[in-house]
Amino acid sequence: MPTSIYLSNPVVTVNSVSLTDQCTAASFLQRYDQLEDTAFGTGSRTYTSGLGNHELTLTLYMSYAATETYATLKDLVGTTTTVIVKPSNAADSATNPGFTLTQTFLAELPVVNASLGELSSIDITFVGGVYSTDTTNP
Amino acid sequence: MTYKILNPRVGTPGDEWIPRPGVNIEALINGGFIIEIASPAPAQEPATVKNKKKKG
Numbered sequence: 426m427p428t429s430i431y432l433s434n435p436v437v438t439v440n441s442v443s444l445t446d447q448c449t450a451a452s453f454l455q456r457y458d459q460l461e462d463t464a465f466g467t468g469s470r471t472y473t474s475g476l477g478n479h480e481l482t483l484t485l486y487m488s489y490a491a492t493e494t495y496a497t498l499k500d501l502v503g504t505t506t507t508v509i510v511k512p513s514n515a516a517d518s519a520t521n522p523g524f525t526l527t528q529t530f531l532a533e534l535p536v537v538n539a540s541l542g543e544l545s546s547i548d549i550t551f552v553g554g555v556y557s558t559d560t561t562n563p
Numbered sequence: 564m565t566y567k568i569l570n571p572r573v574g575t576p577g578d579e580w581i582p583r584p585g586v587n588i589e590a591l592i593n594g595g596f597i598i599e600i601a602s603p604a605p606a607q608e609p610a611t612v613k614n615k616k617k618k619g
Contacts (some may be wrong), residue, residue: 440584440587440590440591441573441580441586441591441596442570442572442573442591442594442596443572443573444572455577464591471590490594491595492570492572492596496594496595497590497596498613499567499585499590499593499594500589500590500593500594503586503589504587504590504596505587506585506586506587506590507584507585507586527584527585528585529585531572537570
């Protein structure tokens with residue numbers, strides 16, 4: 426019964442900056458447009474893969490201190506960058522791949538998300554880009 | 564162009580930072596994570612002496 430329990434091991438890198446210690450959730454979606462190619466003579470609908478349309482959503486604590494969350498993200502809004510998420514902090518391997526989006530777009534950054542008495546956290550989503558898995562880098 | 568790491572979020576401070584494909588270098592510099600190291604100027608070629616012929 427294979428299961429994955431995430432405690433503190435995943436590694437999150439945004440634009441080469443490790444935000445692991447600010448991240449509480451990551452959802453990396455490998456996705457392709459679904460194109461229907463059903464034709465006469467078939468009894469069921471069939472589909473083929475279209476363009477890649479991948480997505481990564483991160484939940485991060487917001488910090489405006491030097492070299493923290495805001496400093497990492499503020500110049501990335503409206504641009505493309507590279508993001509990597511690894512299941513654990515061990516070296517890249519076939520069982521610990523670095524899931525990578527290259528040239529992925531960050532459309533928006535919630536610069537303030539404040540509630541009285543709570544730690545501020547934000548959700549950001551990187552969309553598009555080229556999906557790959559790295560099994561060789563340290 | 565070469566870069567030096569300033570912050571441990573990017574690597575070991577003081578080490579050379581090698582760009583990965585697709586990384587926004589300007590954002591890293593603006594965020595204080597790396598610094599650009601000026602490349603050494605290329606060695607100047609020795610000045611050539613031109614012999615001009617005087618018109619007599």
